Amino acid sequence: MSEQKKNFKPESLMMSYGYKPELSEGAIKCPIFQTSTFVFKTAAEGKALFEVAYGLREKKPKEELGLIYSRLNNPDLEVLENRLTLWDEAEDCAVFESGMSAISTVLMEFLKPGDLLLYSSPLYGGTDHFIKHVLPEWGVEVLGFKSGMSTQEIEALLESSNRADKLKLIYVESPANPTNALVDIEGCKQMADKYSSSDKQIYVAVDNTMMGPLWQHPLKFGADLVLYSATKYIGGHSDVIAGACLGNKELMGRVKVLRTFLGNMAGPWTGWLLMRSLETLKPRMELQAKNAQKVVEFLKTHDKVEKIYYLGLLTEKDGEQYKIYQKQCLSPGAMIAFDIKGGEQEAFAFLDNLKLIKLAVSLGSTESLAEHPYTMTHADVASEEKNAMSLTEKMVRLSVGVENADDIIWDIDQALKSI
Numbered sequence: 001m002s003e004q005k006k007n008f009k010p011e012s013l014m015m016s017y018g019y020k021p022e023l024s025e026g027a028i029k030c031p032i033f034q035t036s037t038f039v040f041k042t043a044a045e046g047k048a049l050f051e052v053a054y055g056l057r058e059k060k061p062k063e064e065l066g067l068i069y070s071r072l073n074n075p076d077l078e079v080l081e082n083r084l085t086l087w088d089e090a091e092d093c094a095v096f097e098s099g100m101s102a103i104s105t106v107l108m109e110f111l112k113p114g115d116l117l118l119y120s121s122p123l124y125g126g127t128d129h130f131i132k133h134v135l136p137e138w139g140v141e142v143l144g145f146k147s148g149m150s151t152q153e154i155e156a157l158l159e160s161s162n163r164a165d166k167l168k169l170i171y172v173e174s175p176a177n178p179t180n181a182l183v184d185i186e187g188c189k190q191m192a193d194k195y196s197s198s199d200k201q202i203y204v205a206v207d208n209t210m211m212g213p214l215w216q217h218p219l220k221f222g223a224d225l226v227l228y229s230a231t232k233y234i235g236g237h238s239d240v241i242a243g244a245c246l247g248n249k250e251l252m253g254r255v256k257v258l259r260t261f262l263g264n265m266a267g268p269w270t271g272w273l274l275m276r277s278l279e280t281l282k283p284r285m286e287l288q289a290k291n292a293q294k295v296v297e298f299l300k301t302h303d304k305v306e307k308i309y310y311l312g313l314l315t316e317k318d319g320e321q322y323k324i325y326q327k328q329c330l331s332p333g334a335m336i337a338f339d340i341k342g343g344e345q346e347a348f349a350f351l352d353n354l355k356l357i358k359l360a361v362s363l364g365s366t367e368s369l370a371e372h373p374y375t376m377t378h379a380d381v382a383s384e385e386k387n388a389m390s391l392t393e394k395m396v397r398l399s400v401g402v403e404n405a406d407d408i409i410w411d412i413d414q415a416l417k418s419i
């Protein structure tokens, strides 16, 4: 790539980066390579490719990993991975057939029996389940800390657990789904370094789904791995399930080898759909954030709304949370949670009366989506825990889409009136 091209912004490169039309009959768009396997030129080439893919030897300088078999690599997925690295300025990326498969693969690769995982909470319900119910079955110890705790408080919690020597991975979801509580990624990195030793490197992994690739770049704050449910902003149209993980070449090499053997690589169609989605990622997300701001302005004045959880409402009075927001986030995003006066009955009445906004889980899509985290996405989390994190029965989560802001607000207004 020429020097001049190196300065293009990611949004300018989403239509072209990593794709060579001359390899596909000049097609301007990357075709769907709907193929399970690829023909080797020679047996020696096949041997060399497998040596690298299975981690039997390091790649030689400038050696490209050629195409082998679509569980390992495929042009649609490779071009997609290359494009995704641009937003987070990551060395490498691996895509998966779901966000959960990206998350579970990372947790399995970097944790072994006897290791301790320190994690923020709340977490997306599926991740929460995997950490609390699957990892302990395999002898991995887990310790949760509340998002919003300072780095000093998290460290004190770790020390008081008497298991600091077992720490292997810090897993963070910031902002947390659905409360938007923030965790200081840089603080987590400093803690990871403090407890690392010459024979044990502790890593920090951040689920950046709630901010998408546009509004927060965890690698810049020292995270080792960034995770996405690509089903959300990256896909953005509620028509595909996928996941992604980004980091340096060494760690991504490990993630990709485990992906090969777990067999949870995304398919070519998914790759193609996500490439198409990435072309509009920035304008979509910017409009969603703009609409969300308008929705919050409306909610703020409504007498049936008790409390709003939205990053744009943080002020100096919020202390550490405000400081983290200022440091880490480039936008308040488009995710809003709010407490409706009353409880489940009132929240359900609101949800059941929406006319434009869809009553559905997921987030980051072009259409606005509303759900009840307490009984839906976070149904599996213990009630006491949910209540302690302000995730109560009166909470509604709203993912603001790209519709006309006045129409979204009209819908919210009429649904609130119906309670």
Ligand SMILES: Cc1ncc(COP(=O)(O)O)c(C=O)c1O
Residues within 6 Å of the ligand: 098, 099, 100, 101, 124, 126, 127, 173, 177, 207, 209, 210, 228, 229, 230, 231, 232, 241, 242, 243, 362, 363
């Ligand atoms: C923050 C977060 N992380 C991960 C996931 C899991 O992603 P997927 O549904 O693509 O497996 C979700 C899904 O809702 C999520 O909200």
